Amino acid sequence: MQLLKDRIRKDGVIKEGNVLKVDSFLNHQMDIALINEMGREFRRLFPDNSINKILTIEASGIGIACITAQYFNNCPVVFAKKTQSINIDGEVYSTQIKSFTHGRTYDVIVKKAFLSPEDNILIIDDFLANGCALLGLIDIVKSSGAKIAGAGIVIEKGYQQGGELVRSKGVRVESLAIIDEMDPVNGCKFRDDN
Ligand code: 5GP
Numbered sequence: 001m002q003l004l005k006d007r008i009r010k011d012g013v014i015k016e017g018n019v020l021k022v023d024s025f026l027n028h029q030m031d032i033a034l035i036n037e038m039g040r041e042f043r044r045l046f047p048d049n050s051i052n053k054i055l056t057i058e059a060s061g062i063g064i065a066c067i068t069a070q071y072f073n074n075c076p077v078v079f080a081k082k083t084q085s086i087n088i089d090g091e092v093y094s095t096q097i098k099s100f101t102h103g104r105t106y107d108v109i110v111k112k113a114f115l116s117p118e119d120n121i122l123i124i125d126d127f128l129a130n131g132c133a134l135l136g137l138i139d140i141v142k143s144s145g146a147k148i149a150g151a152g153i154v155i156e157k158g159y160q161q162g163g164e165l166v167r168s169k170g171v172r173v174e175s176l177a178i179i180d181e182m183d184p185v186n187g188c189k190f191r192d193d194n
Pocket residue numbers: 018019020021022027060098099100101125126127128129130131132133134162
């Protein structure tokens with residue numbers, strides 16, 4: 001998505017530790033017009049009319065998912081919650097996710113009542129790096145018996161293993177920008193740049 005790549009070039013900041021900061025338009029302050037275009041693009045990439053729910057993970061995925069849902073017949077958005085104390089009363093699906101940016105491992109939960117075998121789920125997230133977050137969400141959807149229509153990712157760091165890992169499991173992943181190389185001096189090199 002050209003608009004997004006231009007914006008990453010203009011406002012993205014490459015930090016130590018292989019982290020791209022996009023907090024001026026995505027992860028802290030949010031550019032709604034840009035995210036609206038992302039929603040429109042996700043719809044173009046996933047025209048499947050049977051998608052009836054979007055799943056994401058707190059916190060940064062929520063805004064993107066909510067705007068995207070408006071292009072999917074205003075379907076409900078469910079966000080997986082990060083928690084310290086796992087609820088073991090059987091009411092939730094849970095999985096463990098290692099955070100790329102914080103290095104910590106979280107228990108992540110979704111209430112069972114909000115996912116069912118009749119659902120066809122589109123997963124939305126901001127970044128795909130090592131794939132832990134996405135694999136965790138896939139794990140939760142599989143536990144519920146729901147179908148996975150695919151995953152829509154805003155920024156995929158294509159030189160990390162996540163994309164390959166998830167695609168090798170047969171899950172369709174569509175990323176709006178794929179970064180193949182990134183360093184503070186030369187900036188970002190995108191997959192389809194010449
Ligand atoms: P993964 O689980 O695929 O390793 O990482 C995905 C999660 O880590 C995303 O939900 C995102 O919050 C965070 N993340 C990974 N890489 C980056 C990055 O370069 N910049 C930012 N801002 N977040 C990242």
